[in-house]
Amino acid sequence: MIIQGDSSPFPFGYTSIVKMNDDKTRKAGMNFGILVLKKGEVMNGSGEKSGKKERVCVLLSGEACFSWRDQSVNVGRTSIWTQKPWCLHVPSGESMSIRALSDRAEVAVLTAFNDRVFEPHFYGGGEVKSEERGKGILNDTSERIVRTIFDYKSAPHSNLVIGETITFPGRWSSYPPHSHMQPEIYHYRFTPDNGFGLAAVGEKAYKVYNNDTLVITDNMTHPQAAAPGYAMYYLWAIRHLPQEPYLEPKDDPSHTWMLEKDAKIWPNR
Incomplete structure (x- = not known):
């Protein structure tokens, strides 16, 4: 399902978007929201009171000091498009x-x-894995940048897999269409910010805009496309299922022919 956001910047404070206790989004099994702080303002956290929950905080923009135990680090991010994320x-x-x-x-x-x-x-920094995927196949129509912050291999103690994808203007991502039984959240940004893209989830298609959020469940395929002229970013979070951690996606077998070395793609060039 799509949760439509306001294309204008998020207000100061915390905006809750996906909630475990909301019937519409409970299948995600995650809480997700956007925190915006003014200079000098501090968010203190010691865990949620309702059950034991791990917490992930990804800097999207601005400069901030992240502190935990006896450690602290000052970091900044001026562009989600060209800079890797910082994440506590x-x-x-x-x-x-x-x-x-x-x-x-x-x-x-x-x-x-x-x-x-x-x-x-x-x-x-270098700990975040960044890959160019889709280059050299399908006339580069699914070329994109995928940044994996952590996954089951690097953080087997977590119940989450976290990353970001940059979809180039007019290109596709999460492609060829794939699925996985574990639920996932996509949170979108565009540049210019009046841009849009398309998200297909199973047999449904949604037009997505800046600050929209998509909840993907029920093992649905979910290919994405950015409109020409607009780059599309999405933060993604996958939740492992009990005894079924997310390891890799399952490509839709009806579309895997295009990955073959000598696949004939029209126009033939």
């Missing part, structure tokens, strides 16, 4: 804080049930 990941009950160092600091916040005890970790 903490277990249930772990105290942490975020203080804005710029006039406006915007952070995506995700939580999911997890009673495991693990060391907090701050991801960034």
Whole structure:
């Protein structure tokens, strides 16, 4: 399902978007929202009171000081399009804080049930894997950048997989169409910000805009497309299922022919 946002910037404070206790989004099994802080403003957190939940905080824009235990780091991000993310990941009950160092600091916040005890970790720089996918196939029509912040291999103690995708103008991503039984959230941004894209989920298609959020469940395929002239970003979060962690997507077999080495794509060039 699509949760339509306001294309204008998020207001200061916390905007809740996906909620575990909302019948419309409970299948996601995640809480997701956008936190916006003014310069000098601090968000303190020590875990949610309703159950044990791990917490992920991804800096989207601005400058901020992330603190946990006896550590703190000052980081900034001026562009989600050209710069890798910074991300703090903490277990249930772990105290942490975020203080804005710029006039406006915007952070995506995700939580999911997890009673495991693990060391907090701050991801960034070379630790975030960035790949160009789709280059050299399908006349580059599905070329995109995929940044994996952490996954089951790098963080088996987590119940989440977190990353970002940059879809170039007029191109496709999450393509060829794939699916996985684990639920997923996509949160969109566009440049220019009046842009749009298309999200197909199973047999339904949605027109997506800046600040929209998509909840994907029930093992549905979910290919994406950016309109020509507009680049599309989405933050993605996948929740592992009990005894069924997300390891890799399952391509729709009716479309895997295009990945063959000598696949004939029209026009033939």
